[in-house]
Amino acid sequence: MKKISILATLFLFSLIFFNAVGWAQEAVTPSAMEEPAPLAPPVEAAPAPAEVAVEPSAMAAEIVPDPSGSATGSASDVAAAVAGKPTVDEVAAVAGHNRISINIMWTLLCGFLVMFMQCGFAMVETGLTRSKNVAHTMAMNFMVYAVGMLGFWICGFAFMFGGFGAIGLFGGQGILTNEFTIELFGKTFGLFGLNGFFLSGSSYDVTVFTMFLFQMVFMDTAATIPTGAMAERWKFISFIIFSFFLSMFLYPIHGNWVWGGGWLAMLGQNFGLGHGVVDFAGSSVVHMVGGWAGLAGAIVLGARIGKFGKDGTVNAIPGHNLPMAFAGTFILAFGWFGFNAGSTLAGTDLRISVIAVNTMLASAAGAMSAMVYMWMRYGKPDPSMMINGMLAGMVAITAPCAFVNSLSAVIIGAIAGVLVIWAVFFIDQTLKVDDPVGAISVHGVCGAWGILALGLFADGKYGDGWNGVKGPVTGLLYGDSSQFIAQLIGVIVNFTFVFTVSYLFFKALDAVVGNRVAPEQEIEGLDIPEMGALGYQESIQDKR
């Protein structure tokens, strides 16, 4: 007690002392205080602001605190040769820099939101699976972030965006300009990029780094989807290897075709099919890729022990923590604002308002239609289907979100909410493929619906010049059937490529390391055999 009293007294005295010093300093004439140094003119590359000689008259200006903010920020904050009197050219330089800054900031912040979706996926998957496997399920969703990022940094980003060209919205230069192409039918088919490996060399540029971060978190969304379809029996080492494969090759190569300037995007320029395959934020590039890879994996893995009876009856294996799954869904819905609205890559593109509203409307419509359907069919609203319904709505609106009006967004989401349920039943009961969380139905099936929905509902109010084709993006219901055909091609190519390559890779992986854990381990729970640690400590052990 005595020690504490002494310390407290010392602390109080030092508080008073330093405050007194502060008061004394304020009483000193303003000439002792520095005027804030103006920003260095943009021509100089030097990071530190140069000291500019201050006019004597300014030294005598009194300090006027600004609690409302109306007097803070003025012409004197524009870098100028003559402080406080910028020329038009100097103002233009700042205006341009600010426009780019807004775009880059927006993209990065939205990228941070999408990164947090990893937590959402982890919680949804873990909540909908059993408690004996929580450490393993969580570990997969956790490490897919690290593994995916490194794979993407090594070569995935280069394959996907190496030939993207200058990123105009970030004020970028022509750094990523190496696309590997082939000539077919007299047209150029872009296949993959070749600039940007390890983000080295000329890729060490703020515009490229911004693009990398944003695209990486999208890739990781795709990478985490198979962990849901393959949960509760996937060997951790197989998961690690496949995740590297997806981030380094599978996702980027298909992604290049749609987003990297590759051949699917060029179907418009090359063959007059609308604006080529259009996918605003990734119903196909991200969600279908994850969904079909998950389907291939779930087929190769086989169903969980006890999921299907000998006569084919489907047994329920309820999730262990619905609150976790619900909370995870909200995290995903929140992050999806970054996913869709961020895909403008431009905070200065105010279509972000329409995109964000379309996203939230589709999510609500999906949850609603799923809830009503289950309620009518089974007598009670099923929580896990509400979750799948909301996610399905968001997956489906991801492609068309920038191109449709709000009523279309509601319709697209509502259809997705019922479609996802039918898909779950079809995959469970007809295909007899075990998908513990409905990942294939949410991401694969509803991703395809989203791509096709764009080809139907795009209303021609946005997207002029998309993929190098003049005019806004327009769908079948608004007069352009060729866009729908492009979308259909996109769906078919995506499914064929992703499913086939994934299936073959899983088969090869099975032969080399084996994909599935031993039956005894699966029954005991994966936490100890695979991770060496229980996710939930048994209560008696806690008492030690």
Next chain:
Amino acid sequence: MKKIEAIIKPFKLDEVREALVAIGVSGMTVTEVKGFGRQKGHKETYRGAEYKIEFIPKVKIELAVADSLAEKAIQTILSKSATGSIGDGKIFVSDLSEAIRIRTGETGEAAL
């Protein structure tokens, strides 16, 4: 000495415990259990697949009492845990051959 095992509805636990303490019972052990008797489980659906919930959550109370207290304890449990509907539970009584207090080593009724 008698060992009394009572399987009762969980929400009755506090009432039964209070009443037992009031008549002089000095301790008990409680476990959360699942069970069924004539109160059957029921069917639910999860993602389109039907499943049966066959066990109902119950609470098991175990107590060791002197022979003189046994009848009173049984009556107390009966009166406090019964609701009249199916699933009220069961009481099992058995003879207890020995009881020992670990701290002191006392045996027999002195250990209860």
